[in-house]
Amino acid sequence: MANPVLPSSGVLSPLGLDAVRLSPGFWGDRVALNREVTIAHCQEWEEREGWIGNFRGERPRRGREFSDSEIYKLLEAMAWADHPGLPELAETVAQAQEGDGYINTRWSGSRYTDFEWGHELYCYGHLIQAGVARLRMHGEDRLTQVAVRAADHVCRRFMEGTETCGHPVIEMALVELYRVTGTERYLEMARRFVERRGLPALAEVHFGRGYFQDDVPVRQAQVFRGHAVRALYLASGVVDVAVETGDEELLKAVEAQWERTVARRTHLTGGMGSRHIDESFGDDYELPPDRAYNETCASIASIMLAHRLLLATGDVRYADLAERTLYNMLATGVALDGRSFFYANPLQVRVPAVPLEGVNHAAEGGLRSPWFDVSCCPNNIARTLASLPAYMATTAADGLQIHHFTPSEMRYGDLAVRVETGYPWDGTVTVRVLEDGDGRIKLRVPAWASDATLAHGGTVRAVTPGYAVADGPWRAGDELRLELAMSPRWTFPNSKIDALRGCAAVERGPLVYCAESVADEPPLADLAVRVEPPVEHEADGVVQLEVGASLGDSDGDGWPYSASQNGRVDASDARLRLIPYHRWGNRGPATMRVWLPI
Numbered sequence: 271m272a273n274p275v276l277p278s279s280g281v282l283s284p285l286g287l288d289a290v291r292l293s294p295g296f297w298g299d300r301v302a303l304n305r306e307v308t309i310a311h312c313q314e315w316e317e318r319e320g321w322i323g324n325f326r327g328e329r330p331r332r333g334r335e336f337s338d339s340e341i342y343k344l345l346e347a348m349a350w351a352d353h354p355g356l357p358e359l360a361e362t363v364a365q366a367q368e369g370d371g372y373i374n375t376r377w378s379g380s381r382y383t384d385f386e387w388g389h390e391l392y393c394y395g396h397l398i399q400a401g402v403a404r405l406r407m408h409g410e411d412r413l414t415q416v417a418v419r420a421a422d423h424v425c426r427r428f429m430e431g432t433e434t435c436g437h438p439v440i441e442m443a444l445v446e447l448y449r450v451t452g453t454e455r456y457l458e459m460a461r462r463f464v465e466r467r468g469l470p471a472l473a474e475v476h477f478g479r480g481y482f483q484d485d486v487p488v489r490q491a492q493v494f495r496g497h498a499v500r501a502l503y504l505a506s507g508v509v510d511v512a513v514e515t516g517d518e519e520l521l522k523a524v525e526a527q528w529e530r531t532v533a534r535r536t537h538l539t540g541g542m543g544s545r546h547i548d549e550s551f552g553d554d555y556e557l558p559p560d561r562a563y564n565e566t567c568a569s570i571a572s573i574m575l576a577h578r579l580l581l582a583t584g585d586v587r588y589a590d591l592a593e594r595t596l597y598n599m600l601a602t603g604v605a606l607d608g609r610s611f612f613y614a615n616p617l618q619v620r621v622p623a624v625p626l627e628g629v630n631h632a633a634e635g636g637l638r639s640p641w642f643d644v645s646c647c648p649n650n651i652a653r654t655l656a657s658l659p660a661y662m663a664t665t666a667a668d669g670l671q672i673h674h675f676t677p678s679e680m681r682y683g684d685l686a687v688r689v690e691t692g693y694p695w696d697g698t699v700t701v702r703v704l705e706d707g708d709g710r711i712k713l714r715v716p717a718w719a720s721d722a723t724l725a726h727g728g729t730v731r732a733v734t735p736g737y738a739v740a741d742g743p744w745r746a747g748d749e750l751r752l753e754l755a756m757s758p759r760w761t762f763p764n765s766k767i768d769a770l771r772g773c774a775a776v777e778r779g780p781l782v783y784c785a786e787s788v789a790d791e792p793p794l795a796d797l798a799v800r801v802e803p804p805v806e807h808e809a810d811g812v813v814q815l816e817v818g819a820s821l822g823d824s825d826g827d828g829w830p831y832s833a834s835q836n837g838r839v840d841a842s843d844a845r846l847r848l849i850p851y852h853r854w855g856n857r858g859p860a861t862m863r864v865w866l867p868i
């Protein structure tokens with residue numbers, strides 16, 4: 271079974287890359303572009319930056335202390351994509367492994383001298399994940415040998431003691447290696463890393479121990495906090511440990527943390543992590559649109575976590591958040607040409623960014639960049655898109671559950687189906703049965719789909735958010751048709767989110783929309799919209815929307831406060847065009863906003 275996550279128990283099991291094939295469509299196109307363009311793009315940049323040369327012993331060593339992890343993420347992407355460049359790159363990596371399994375191009379010679387910032391175990395985590403991908407897609411080879419030797423080294427060095435890494439990821443990597451090899455010490459090592467955290471295990475840093483989730487033990491935490499990628503990778507590993515050790519209390523702790531985080535610390539796009547300074551979650555309801563950091567990697571980590579919680583519990587809310595994050599964060603993170611990327615994903619950009627050549631030190635969003643000096647996001651996008659088919663559907667004893675709708679073919683036991691749809695532009699999802707078979711087919715009805723029907727066997731019935739269910743037996747040619755009403759809808763923020771008060775946003779289906787202004791288009795600075803049904807337009811297969819608005823461009827009278835409640839002047843009657851948020855920033859330097867003042 272070719273899956274990035276394959277728990278040995280849980281309510282649902284994932285359907286792997288060997289059972290799901292994506293066809294041309296929203297995600298199929300992106301997965302193909304990733305395989306054909308993005309993977310090679312990442313390799314070219316890693317070679318150019320010298321990060322691959324580090325493994326050949328080229329000196330001086332180049333890149334940040336964790337740059338090895340980028341090559342490992344790329345290897346994972348190559349493994350899932352069955353990319354022909356993998357063996358050669360794996361051979362280059364193998365040259366740097368030492369006799370006892372240690373491998374790190376930055377710290378060789380001064381091993382394990384900085385657990386807070388050294389990222390050695392973090393790098394192993396990504397190496398092991400690449401090794402797991404290769405084992406599942408191909409079987410043993412040079413890359414899997416390197417990964418297993420590294421994991422064995424980690425177990426020998428760290429099984430006893432109190433040490434752990436400032437940046438989690440090794441936890442979920444070791445559990446997955448246990449799942450694929452059956453070697454129990456990997457699970458035990460992961461469990462110990464989880465339990466050590468918060469005792470505390472790391473030194474105080476100026477961001478505080480909460481930065482790396484070392485402020486309280488995992489089971490006592492109330493909410494995700496600190497550095498968002500760290501927090502969400504850790505939580506993913508905790509779910510994995512809880513599932514494999516049957517630790518219900520631990521699983522419940524993460525579910526409660528997720529629930530509170532989604533209720534209070536998550537942007538409309540699914541983005542997580544408000545603060546730039548330490549890339550952290552902010553306080554509850556600290557969700558500013560313009561200063562939202564929302565690292566692309568944090569959204570990928572959130573998808574990884576939601577997928578694990580879905581498998582463990584079968585609760586459809588996790589798939590709903592994964593969908594929101596897939597369409598509004600993952601799809602936003604990479605340009606339509608597959609060669610440039612967002613690191614930060616704000617919901618408002620006030621000043622058009624200056625086009626950047628090469629490495630973007632700012633990583634502040636505004637324009638996608640072909641590379642970054644910390645280039646976690648491009649490689650993370652590459653490995654996620656390469657394994658994306660494994661996130662689409664699950665199975666249980668009674669049959670197949672389709673969670674994400676994109677043109678595809680799926681096969682599970684007795685069931686073989688083809689999904690035909692223009693989703694997310696169109697709300698019709700047709701599931702065609704390809705062979706005679708039996709079993710229950712469930713189609714996720716997203717939380718936003720207040721008006722939905724399922725047509726099956728000559729009858730049409732209303733279905734509500736959760737699952738639409740249809741039972742076999744099936745004959746080849748049978749058809750299920752789910753109709754999700756795709757009307758645009760206005761969304762209003764909880765009044766506790768101070769930064770959004772007085773604003774509204776427009777969503778349609780799973781997509782969040784935004785206003786974008788390039789070059790000589792009207793500016794968005796002095797804007798007010800009328801909350802009335804948006805008008806739809808289709809252009810080049812993309813549904814755009816239009817709302818009534820006042821567009822001005824006024825600086826007021828020299829003082830941005832006034833005695834009257836509405837300080838705006840110079841209003842005009844205009845129509846404001848809205849585009850899907852994931853498509854913004856593809857037309858050149860632009861200003862943008864998701865939340866529109868009413």
Ligand SMILES: [Zn+2]
Pocket residue numbers: 565566567568613645646647648650
């Ligand atoms: Zn990143």
